[in-house]
Amino acid sequence: MATLDSKKSSLSNNTSPLVALVGNPNTGKSTLFNRLTGLRQHIANYPGVTVEKKSGLLRIGNQDLNLLDLPGCYNLTAVSRDERVVMDVLGGRHGLRRPDLLVFVVDASNLKRNLLLASQCAELGIPAIMALNQCDAAKRNGIQIDTALLSKQFGIPVVETVATRGRGVDDLKSAISNALSNPAFLPRIQWPECIAKGCQVLQTGVKDLGGDGVTQAEALRVLFDSDSVFTCGISDKICLKKMVDAAHQDIRGLGLSPGSAEAVLHYRHLESLLDGVVTTTGPIARSHESIDAILLHRVWGTLIFFVVMYVVFQSLYSWAGPLMDLIDTVTGMAQGFISPLLENMPVLQSLICGGIISGVGGVLIFLPQILILFFFISLLEDTGYMARAAFLVDKLFSWCGLNGRSFVPLLSSYACAIPGVMAARTLSDPKARLTTILMAPFMSCSARLPVYILLIGTFIEPRYGAFAAGWALFAMHFIGLALALPLAWLLNTFFLKIKPQPFILEMPDYRVPTLRNIFHRMWERGREFVLRAGTVILAFSIIIWCLLYFPRNPSVAEKVRADFAAPSASAISIDALEHRIESAYIEQSYLGRFGKAVQPVFEPAGFDWKITVGVLSSFPAREVIIATMGIIYNLGADVDEGSEDLRTILQNEKWTSGPRMGQPVYTLPVVIGIMVFFALCMQCGATVAIIARELDWRWATFSFFGMTTLAWISAVVIYQIGKLF
Amino acid sequence: MSGTLDGLQVGDSAEIIDISSDCNRAGRMATLGFIPGRRVTVTRLAPLGDPISVDIDGQEISLRRAEARLIQVKQA
Numbered sequence: 001m002a003t004l005d006s007k008k009s010s011l012s013n014n015t016s017p018l019v020a021l022v023g024n025p026n027t028g029k030s031t032l033f034n035r036l037t038g039l040r041q042h043i044a045n046y047p048g049v050t051v052e053k054k055s056g057l058l059r060i061g062n063q064d065l066n067l068l069d070l071p072g073c074y075n076l077t078a079v080s081r082d083e084r085v086v087m088d089v090l091g092g093r094h095g096l097r098r099p100d101l102l103v104f105v106v107d108a109s110n111l112k113r114n115l116l117l118a119s120q121c122a123e124l125g126i127p128a129i130m131a132l133n134q135c136d137a138a139k140r141n142g143i144q145i146d147t148a149l150l151s152k153q154f155g156i157p158v159v160e161t162v163a164t165r166g167r168g169v170d171d172l173k174s175a176i177s178n179a180l181s182n183p184a185f186l187p188r189i190q191w192p193e194c195i196a197k198g199c200q201v202l203q204t205g206v207k208d209l210g211g212d213g214v215t216q217a218e219a220l221r222v223l224f225d226s227d228s229v230f231t232c233g234i235s236d237k238i239c240l241k242k243m244v245d246a247a248h249q250d251i252r253g254l255g256l257s258p259g260s261a262e263a264v265l266h267y268r269h270l271e272s273l274l275d276g277v278v279t280t281t282g283p284i285a286r287s288h289e290s291i292d293a294i295l296l297h298r299v300w301g302t303l304i305f306f307v308v309m310y311v312v313f314q315s316l317y318s319w320a321g322p323l324m325d326l327i328d329t330v331t332g333m334a335q336g337f338i339s340p341l342l343e344n345m346p347v348l349q350s351l352i353c354g355g356i357i358s359g360v361g362g363v364l365i366f367l368p369q370i371l372i373l374f375f376f377i378s379l380l381e382d383t384g385y386m387a388r389a390a391f392l393v394d395k396l397f398s399w400c401g402l403n404g405r406s407f408v409p410l411l412s413s414y415a416c417a418i419p420g421v422m423a424a425r426t427l428s429d430p431k432a433r434l435t436t437i438l439m440a441p442f443m444s445c446s447a448r449l450p451v452y453i454l455l456i457g458t459f460i461e462p463r464y465g466a467f468a469a470g471w472a473l474f475a476m477h478f479i480g481l482a483l484a485l486p487l488a489w490l491l492n493t494f495f496l497k498i499k500p501q502p503f504i505l506e507m508p509d510y511r512v513p514t515l516r517n518i519f520h521r522m523w524e525r526g527r528e529f530v531l532r533a534g535t536v537i538l539a540f541s542i543i544i545w546c547l548l549y550f551p552r553n554p555s556v557a558e559k560v561r562a563d564f565a566a567p568s569a570s571a572i573s574i575d576a577l578e579h580r581i582e583s584a585y586i587e588q589s590y591l592g593r594f595g596k597a598v599q600p601v602f603e604p605a606g607f608d609w610k611i612t613v614g615v616l617s618s619f620p621a622r623e624v625i626i627a628t629m630g631i632i633y634n635l636g637a638d639v640d641e642g643s644e645d646l647r648t649i650l651q652n653e654k655w656t657s658g659p660r661m662g663q664p665v666y667t668l669p670v671v672i673g674i675m676v677f678f679a680l681c682m683q684c685g686a687t688v689a690i691i692a693r694e695l696d697w698r699w700a701t702f703s704f705f706g707m708t709t710l711a712w713i714s715a716v717v718i719y720q721i722g723k724l725f
Numbered sequence: 726m727s728g729t730l731d732g733l734q735v736g737d738s739a740e741i742i743d744i745s746s747d748c749n750r751a752g753r754m755a756t757l758g759f760i761p762g763r764r765v766t767v768t769r770l771a772p773l774g775d776p777i778s779v780d781i782d783g784q785e786i787s788l789r790r791a792e793a794r795l796i797q798v799k800q801a
Contacts, residue, residue, distance in 0.1 A: 224752060387787075
């Protein structure tokens with residue numbers, strides 16, 4: 001991945017000017033970014049945090065500029081490390097490059113609130129221009145803006161744009177180009193004397209205490225954000241706090257409360273600047289009111305919500321199916337085509353067919369679901385419905401530290417955790433996003449289904465009937481959710497030190513989505529998955545292939561052949577002989593030996609070495625268990641969960657040694673234990689890779705070991721309790 | 726009559742007096758428009774009664790009851 005990064009960064013020249021887009025969420029900032037850069041974009045994370053860094057190349061005439069899309073925010077508050085990113089970029093801290101020009105993207109329908117961020121940024125003294133976006137919607141809502149006056153009052157060029165239609169984009173480009181040679185600055189707020197003094201005291205105080213130099217803008221963050229992450233490099237927090245408290249006392253003396261003082265003063269400043277700029281013709285027509293009356297209605301709104309979510313889930317589950325089958329078929333064809341060409345080189349043949357091609361297939365197989373999910377997410381976000389959906393169901397999740405926006409990621413995780421984890425990006429609160437990502441793999445994904453069907457069909461249905469089988473299947477789908485929500489609560493209450501953000505949602509106006517935007521988002525996510533997570537998944541696939549293939553000592557095959565060539569042996573078909581050899585190889589492979597070695601670990605859960613190897617080999621991808629069992633039980637890798645042969649073998653499987661010799665291996669507690677193990681265990685290399693990508697490797701490791709331990713404990717408890725009866 | 730935003734019924738309108746919370750939350754809410762002196766109207770409740778949705782300065786904002794409880798209001 002490092003090579004990819006360096007290749008990409010050479011694409012944008014470091015000496016060319018850096019222009020940053022700054023704005024509130026829901027202003028069409030990203031759409032504008034896409035319009036300006038086209039597909040010449042690069043997505044990475046800011047170092048040390050999980051915030052997405054989108055940059056791209058902007059070509060104006062023959063001049064190349066670097067364009068940066070800063071995370072959407074309402075203000076510069078820097079309480080969490082994630083939020084600090086914007087301040088760090090604007091202040092040029094931590095090796096980040098300070099932008100040469102800021103383009104404020106403001107929603108014309110809500111000028112005052114949008115400009116609060118600009119008013120805060122004025123402190124930074126970076127040249128700026130303004131893109132007045134969504135002018136058409138504002139006009140429809142009866143809001144008239146005097147752009148010339150706005151530009152005069154704020155001292156910077158203002159360009160009217162409608163990003164969704166690409167209107168005004170060329171004007172914006174020339175404004176950017178002009179502003180770089182003729183910089184203009186936003187008017188700074190005149191702080192009351194006590195605040196200005198408080199900042200100065202902080203700035204000199206920090207220097208005296210041996211900290212880094214802080215700018216006035218950073219001093220304001222220390223002053224207004226309690227628990228600010230700006231510790232200014234000084235260890236004496238008490239002294240810092242004393243200075244802040246003294247300033248707060250002065251603010252109270254002005255009749256303001258320290259919490260809201262900053263916003264109140266900025267709003268006063270803006271109100272005087274905006275005098276005469278905005279005129280409303282009659283009462284503001286709010287197009288969304290009549291729609292909301294239905295979509296947020298207690299009965300109809302809830303009903304529509306479930307219908308919408310049902311459609312999303314069904315499409316994910318059933319539309320993706322044929323495409324996934326197609327990818328499977330193509331993978332199979334590629335293997336079938338290449339395999340005979342390498343007949344003389346069995347190691348290479350197996351590596352390419354079993355390791356690389358199936359690994360690439362294993363990456364691409366996730367694409368249909370990712371693309372379909374992001375089609376719907378973009379559609380729901382762009383129309384403005386997503387915020388409403390979050391409002392409707394927030395209560396279901398708020399008690400455990402998640403929020404209404406967790407619904408879509410968790411629901412889609414029932415099809416597959418990969419798109420689910422990626423969908424958690426729609427959560428702006430870092431803590432809720434983290435928890436949602438960690439809970440997503442607990443939802444019973446479609447790859448677990450074959451295991452349930454095999455075991456329920458083999459052991460529960462014949463003995464207890466179809467009704468019990470149905471309930472068992474439902475229970476297996478429910479258990480992950482039932483455990484995940486209390487776990488989320490535990491994690492949030494006792495372990496996560498990050499402060500939760502208040503769940504305050506802006507209900508955006510309803511808008512007509514554009515296909516261009518939707519496809520851009522699908523393309524962006526799909527590409528990112530293949531390039532970033534895909535490489536890791538492929539590596540996993542090759543490593544597991546090695547562990548299952550080596551050491552391939554020919555004597556293993558010879559011994560099997562010799563056993564069957566002996567006169568006393570019963571006649572056996574060539575296919576069956578091949579299956580036996582394959583089985584013997586697996587038993588001798590590193591993974592097979594490892595399975596036998598760690599079998600004692602699974603002994604308390606009642607697993608024999610065959611189940612243990614099956615479980616271990618399913619860590620890269622849980623659906624592999626069926627094929628592995630096919631190989632272990634001498635049926636070959638081509639069995640599926642409906643195979644009668646496999647079912648019969650499992651029913652008749654007996655312990656061949658130890659205290660339980662002669663007893664069946666698959667007793668009811670063992671069967672339930674295996675299913676619960678699969679329900680709770682993180683047996684999916686792709687999910688680990690995507691969590692590492694979306695959060696970091698520490699969280700991916702935590703999730704992997706946490707889930708695996710929980711799965712083991714559950715399987716052991718079930719077996720040990722089951723043994724008592 | 727003064728109370729908190731959380732105590733208002735759907736359709737009720739009131740003036741914001743203050744936000745009694747730590748600086749961070751108060752700052753965030755103030756940024757979104759919850760500043761002393763402005764009028765706020767409760768427009769609807771979520772199906773499960775929480776969060777609530779309010780109109781402030783012409784924009785519709787939803788917030789949880791836990792946060793609404795921090796906003797002190799005065800009904801005319």
